[in-house]
Amino acid sequence: MEPGARGAAPGGVSVSAVLPAGGSGERLGGATPKQFCAVQGRPLVSYAVRAMERISWISDVIVVVSPEHIETMKTIIEKYGHKKVTVVEGGITRHRSIFNGLKVFAENEFSSHLLQKPEVVIIHDAVRPFVEEDIVSKVVMAAKEHGAAGAIRPLVSTVIASAADGCLDHSLERARYRASEMPQAFLFDIIYEAYQQCTDYDLDYGTECLHLALKYCKTNAKLVEGTADLWKVTYKRDLYAAESIIKENLSQEVCVITSVKETLAQVGFLLPESLKSQIKVEAISVSLSKNDSHLQNIISGQCYNFICVNDRRCAIQEVQELVGMLEKSNIPLLYPVVLISVHLDVSENNSFSIGMEDLTTIKKFARETKKKNILVYSLLIQYK
Numbered sequence: 001m002e003p004g005a006r007g008a009a010p011g012g013v014s015v016s017a018v019l020p021a022g023g024s025g026e027r028l029g030g031a032t033p034k035q036f037c038a039v040q041g042r043p044l045v046s047y048a049v050r051a052m053e054r055i056s057w058i059s060d061v062i063v064v065v066s067p068e069h070i071e072t073m074k075t076i077i078e079k080y081g082h083k084k085v086t087v088v089e090g091g092i093t094r095h096r097s098i099f100n101g102l103k104v105f106a107e108n109e110f111s112s113h114l115l116q117k118p119e120v121v122i123i124h125d126a127v128r129p130f131v132e133e134d135i136v137s138k139v140v141m142a143a144k145e146h147g148a149a150g151a152i153r154p155l156v157s158t159v160i161a162s163a164a165d166g167c168l169d170h171s172l173e174r175a176r177y178r179a180s181e182m183p184q185a186f187l188f189d190i191i192y193e194a195y196q197q198c199t200d201y202d203l204d205y206g207t208e209c210l211h212l213a214l215k216y217c218k219t220n221a222k223l224v225e226g227t228a229d230l231w232k233v234t235y236k237r238d239l240y241a242a243e244s245i246i247k248e249n250l251s252q253e254v255c256v257i258t259s260v261k262e263t264l265a266q267v268g269f270l271l272p273e274s275l276k277s278q279i280k281v282e283a284i285s286v287s288l289s290k291n292d293s294h295l296q297n298i299i300s301g302q303c304y305n306f307i308c309v310n311d312r313r314c315a316i317q318e319v320q321e322l323v324g325m326l327e328k329s330n331i332p333l334l335y336p337v338v339l340i341s342v343h344l345d346v347s348e349n350n351s352f353s354i355g356m357e358d359l360t361t362i363k364k365f366a367r368e369t370k371k372k373n374i375l376v377y378s379l380l381i382q383y384k
Contacts, residue, residue: 009057009120010141016060016118017052017183018101021045021073021126022090034233035065035126036072039242040335044233045073046080047129047246050334052122053083055133060115063126064090064101080333086115095203095212098123099195106192117188120144123209124183129242130229136183142222143185148213150184151226178223181230184209190217250335253280254305255298257322271307299329309342316361319376323369332373339369341378 009015021035035045045063052061061084065073073087088104090097105117120143124131135151142149155174163169191209194216202212213219233242256272272283282298310318319341326337341362366376 010137011144013119013140013144014116015058015120015122015140015185016062016105016115017058017122017124018062018064018098019045019048019052019124019126020064020090020094020097020101021048022064022066022069022097023094023127033066033069034239036069036076037233037239039129039239040246042080042334043076044129044239044242045126046076046082047334048124048126048131049077049082049085050080051129051131052124052136053085055136058122059084059118061085062088062101062104062115064088064097066090081330091203093204095195095198095206095209098209099198099203102188102192102195105188119188120185121188121191122183122185123191125232127233128182128230129233130231130245131183132227132229135224135226135230136185138224139183139185142224143187146222147190147217147219148184148186148210148221149224150210150221151181151230152178152223153181153226153228153230155179180208180210181226182232184221186213186219190219193217194219246335250304251279253282253303254307255282255284255295255303256307256309257295258283258285258309271309295325299325299331302331302334304331304335305338307340307342309344311344316358316365319378320365323372323374323376326374327372335373337374339374339376341376343378343380 023033023035035048036043038044039047049061049063052058061082063073063085065087067089070087070089076082077085077087086104088101091100102121105115105121107114120140122136122140124136139149139151155177156179158171158174159177160171161169186209190213194212195203197216198206198212202215206212210221213221229245231238233239254275256275269283272281275281282303284294284298286295306322308319308322319339322339326332326339331337362376362378366378369376
C-alpha cells in the first residue's frame with residue numbers, strides 16, 4: 001500500500017509518529033549531522049521517514065529538526081516523494097524537540113493547522129532506519145493496553161560504575177537489565193501530560209521517554225523484545241554498516257517476468273531454477289500491457305531487481321511499460337532498481353546483430369531511466 005493510504009491500525013486505534021531529528025551528530029564527527037548524512041546517496045532521515053510512512057495505519061509523521069535544517073528537511077521530503085510528513089522546529093535538547101512534535105496535535109502555535117490528535121503516538125529516532133512494521137505494531141498494541149511501551153534489547157556489555165577516584169565502584173548484573181531502544185509508543189494523553197509536567201531539568205538532561213511516563217503519570221511501560229536491526233547510527237562506522245545492510249537487502253530477491261508465449265515461458269522456468277539456490281526468486285508469466293495484480297504486489301513488496309524475458313520484436317515496449325509501473329510505485333525514490341531486459345531472438349536467422357536503430361533506442365532509454373534511479377541493462381540472446 002502506498003504512502004498516504006490508510007489501513008487498519010492494531011487494535012483499531014488512530015496512530016501517528018514523532019521522529020526527533022535535531023541532533024548535532026557530535027559523536028559522528030564532521031560538519032553534517034548524522035541524520036542528513038548520505039547512505040547509498042540518500043539521507044539517513046529519509047529511510048526512517050519511509051519506514052514509518054510505509055505503514056498504512058500511521059496517519060501522520062512529524063519530523064522535528066533544528067531551525068537551521070528546516071529547509072533541508074523540506075527539500076528531502078520533496079525530492080524523495082515523502083507523504084503525510086509535517087516538519088516542526090525542534091528545541092535545544094531531545095526532550096524539548098519531542099515536546100514540540102507532540103504540540104502539533106494540541107497547540108495551534110506549532111503548526112499552521114492542528115493535526116488530528118492520535119490515540120497512540122510513536123516516538124522513533126530519525127537515525128534508526130531499519131525498523132519493521134511488526135515491532136512497531138507490537139509496541140503500539142502494548143501501549144494501547146498499558147499506556148506506554150518500548151522496544152528493548154539484551155545488554156551487549158556489562159555496565160559498571162566508577163568511584164570518584166576512577167576505580168571500580170560496582171557492576172550491574174547484566175541478566176537483569178536491558179538496553180532501551182526505539183520505537184516507543186504511548187497513549188497520546190499520557191505522554192503529552194508527562195511532558196507538560198516536566199521540569200526544566202528533565203527537559204534539558206533527560207533521555208528516556210518511558211521514564212517520564214512513569215514519573216509523572218504513574219504509567220509502567222510494557223517492555224517489548226526488539227530485533228537486532230533496531231540499532232542507532234551513532235558513529236561514522238555505523239554509516240558503513242547501514243550501507244552494507246541496505247546493499248544486502250537489495251540483493252536478496254529477484255523477479256523474473258516472462259510473457260505467456262510458450263518459448264519465453266520455457267526460458268522463464270529454466271532461469272529461476274538456476275537462480276533459486278543463490279537468491280529468492282519470484283517468477284511470473286504475464287503480459288506487461290495488462291495491469292497484473294501479482295506483479296503490482298511484488299513491486300509494492302519492495303523488490304528491486306527484475307529480469308524481463310521478452311521477444312526481441314516487442315522488447316523496448318515491454319521494458320518501457322515495466323519502467324512506468326516502477327515509477328508510479330515510487331520504489332526508485334528509495335533505492336536503485338536494476339532491470340535486466342533479456343531479448344530472445346527465436347528467428348531462424350543465425351545473426352546476433354541488432355539493428356543500429358534498436359541499439360540507439362535502448363541506449364538512449366537506459367540513459368534516461370538512470371536519471372530516475374532505474375538501471376536498465378539489455379541482453380540479446382539467440383535461442384534455438
